[in-house]
Amino acid sequence: MKNPQQVPKNESVTVKISPDKMNAYIIFHIPENDGRRMTKNEIQDYLHLEGLRQGIDHEVLESLFENRNYEYLYNIARGKEAIKGEDGKVIYNFQTEKKIKPTEREDGTVDFYNLNLIENAHEGDIIAVIIAPTDGEDGYDVLGQPIFSSKGRPANVKRGRNVSSSEDGLKFFATKDGQVGVIDGKIVVSEVFEVDSDVNTSTGNINFVGSVVIRGNVLSDFKVFAAGNIDVYGVVEGATLESKGSMNLHSGVLGNGKAEIKVGGDLVAKYIENCNIIVNGNIVSEAILHSNVRCSKNIEIGGKTGLIVGGNVTAGKLIKAKVIGSNFGTHTELKVGVDPNLVEMYKKNKEEIERIKSEKTKSSQLRELLETKNKKNLLDDEKKILLEKIVHTNNFITRRIEELNEEQELLMEKIQEIENGEIKVEQKICPNVEIYISNAYMRTREDISRCTLRKEGADVKISAY
Template identity: 35%
Template sequence: MGENKNIARELELEAKSEDEARDKAISKWEKDIEVDPDLVQVELLEERSGFLGMGSKDNLYRISLDNNEANTEEIEKKLEYMEEDLAVDGDFEINFTKDGIMLQLIPPRGEGDWPGYYDIRERVEELGLKEVDWQVVQELLDELDEEEEQEPVKIAPRLPELDQDASVEIDISNDKMKVTLDYEPARGGEEITVEEIEKKLKEEGIVHGIKSDKLEEIAGSKKEIRGTVVAEGDKPEPGEDASLNYLCEIEKENIGTEREDGSINFFDRDLITNVEPGEVLVSREPPVEGEPGKTVTGEVVEPEKPKDVNLPAGKNVRVEDDNLIAAEEGQVVKKRNKISVSPVYKVQGDLNLDVGNVDFVGSVVIAGDVQEGFQVKAEDDIEVKGKVFAADLEAGGGIKINNGFIGKGKGSIKAGGDVEIKFIENGEVESGGSLIVGDAIMHSRVSAAEKIILKESGKGLIVGGRSRAGKGIEAGVIGSSLATDTRVEVGIDPGLKEKLDELEGKLEKNKQNLTKTKKALNMLEKLKEQKGELPQDKRMMELRLKKTEKDLEESRQEMEERQEELKKRAGENRRGKIKVRKKVHPGVNISVGNSSSFVKDTQDRTSFVEEEGEVRQKPL
């Protein structure tokens, strides 16, 4: 985008804030020129408000745009300010000159550290220097002063026999898709040219993807360069794996069905997908081949063969061409990644001695009651038309009991999905989804990974025992006038929340330092454009800032991966809520998240949430 010298560099605009005024002006200018936000100045001309200070009106601002070619002095002042706010470690240089071997210390910035004695000694030994005056080195380190510019100090004589020509070492990755180069600058000897580097690459068989601009940066450089990429191959374009399209709903998540009057029937969830013979359940899209690539040595790289996938044929289905088709009437189920049509096991009356215990791979429907002491296990769903008396029910899917569950202190119900029931008395219920109750939960221990909901059409009563839900509890009445010990709990694992909070703080600090570092690098780039090249101290600053930027980016990526892992474990970290439509009695212990509260007085139509580490009561 070219710069238009005739645009108005000063505008008067109405806006609610300085930031809004700045954004409006930049949007106008960017139609003609590129705008650096640092060069935009905002001045409040008139502050406006509504009648008698009520309401709000847009203020009047003047926005000015400095010349994009900002003067060098202004940029350098901004860089100096940024340097003080950055934590960048110091460094040192060892240079070969005609007067001898010179050591120059480079001061740290902000809270960064000076280079140490052993850092310098290790580098001296790598260079093979002789007759080093270590006392001079130690005295130099003892007299460090961040306020003064450090002058080069001679630490050893220059011995001609130690002079070295510039050299490069080339490394080709195992897959021949990347070439990295290590460069040693000349130590009193001959420099290396671009042509000489190109010749060495050719000798190694490198003929494709050479980065000429990188070679120009390397040739004649006074600094060591390690692991810089000087050539890259073309990676093959991947193809598309075969895929499956599921044409029927395998795992429904309905909480109920809608009646004609618009209300929700929580007992009729329509969880079973029934199919007819000949119905297509799954179709297959075949794989698509990819495009080949090329290595740095010019070899063709074939793309990985796309993965094929078979239709997931289980029981009572057939395969025709690229379609999986139902072979008989029944319920569609997914087991161990196979799609089957499962018949439903039906008990026409009560589950008693005439029937015995049930352990079935599909779904179970019992037309009567489940008598005391029996067990019912189903890999899918269980539906009981009558009551359950002190029996044990376990389902991989949902459980629906049209009447109630009388546990007598020994019966239990456990479901991987939702549980729908009329009432629970002296029993244990565990739901991997939500627990939906028509009338009451009495003196029982119940838990739900999602919500506990007591229907508005029934009593909606929770009294005695402990009711625990991951995301929320909704009831009409909690507790009793006799102050029965009743516990209701919602929330998440506090340990995971603490770890997430700590990680978010570290990420924010990383983001702030990365923003400052990038801004300083942008200012150095502008300074380079104006001067042609950077002064020695600014070149060193640029190298150190680039290293800082890389370290911060790597750290950010690691923390974000850890954050996603914790969020998954915390179930998206949702906070719970307890809602009481009618009344909560004294004697009820309320727990939300990490906080607890004891109800001392009767409260009508209220809710409980956690705010600022405390259980807070809010009216409905």
């Protein structure tokens, strides 16, 4: 017999909405004491009362009208994520990166001449096509609130020298015959400057906005700068050469301890002796002798000699040679697994930040003094103008520090992205060679034949070639 004090309790529901409002869940609570089940309309009204407007799964809801479990969490509604538009992109009708792979002749020497480094374009050629970014697709949450999408970012490309664009800005054309490439983020067509003689007193220093071809030697103390590539068919002596693009030194460098070579792309040289070299790309040569070399990517020393001896040679990823060091125990230092040029940029940025912060401290002290006097009406017009200039300068310094800090974060990310490098030796490493692979170190005490050196844990591991 039913207890008259037991009051019927009808079935009820609870709706839970996720914190991001992208999902809604319903829980059914069992009726008690002969309480009744909720009707289809009551359930729908309750969902509406809880604010659910979008993304209701009607198939799930329909099934729950007929059959449902109690105290079970049903995902009854889902929002729709906004879809970001696709970024614009550039289709280049030329190779933006030239892969250097010299051919080896039958006699064992390497052909450094026919590398086809110059990418030619003719007036009127379509050298690039820009694909515009697309609009995104808006979304919504379960409460019906819109989630706005963002449009794709436009392609990061700019016109440089000797390049025009169509009216809609989606096609780039060469306006002159020359070498096409990407330099400092801009598509440019560079005309080539040729020197049929030595670089000497008859030519003076060379500073050119395109590529430079030198048929003779580059004598000591002269300077050659090119915004494109540099090709030298003679010998480079104790000179200074810098190219934003690649560099091909067909007869090598005899630097006499004075040569300074800086390359934005890849360097190919017959041999490298007694000089300082900084390369942002790869290095291919037959020998590196008593030189200080910093290379962001790979160093491959082949041909008949394939020798690295003396000096300090650093590469971001790979050092490959036939022989490293000498039988006389010439001290030679190799480093891989870190981009030396990124590290140098990070160091310079850090010094610049410290210098600017010091300037800001001095400027702020003067600003505080002038502001204190200004509140007491003790500043003449000249000092008031000075105060305005100091405020403007401080604001500029603050923005500059923020920019440099952002650059530092990006540089550190790039530095940390570099995986451990390796050293590959086709014939042997001689004694007295210091080897650094990331933070692992070893010094050779005896000849090591045909080997590959990698970092394993905190040590340098030697394995077969």
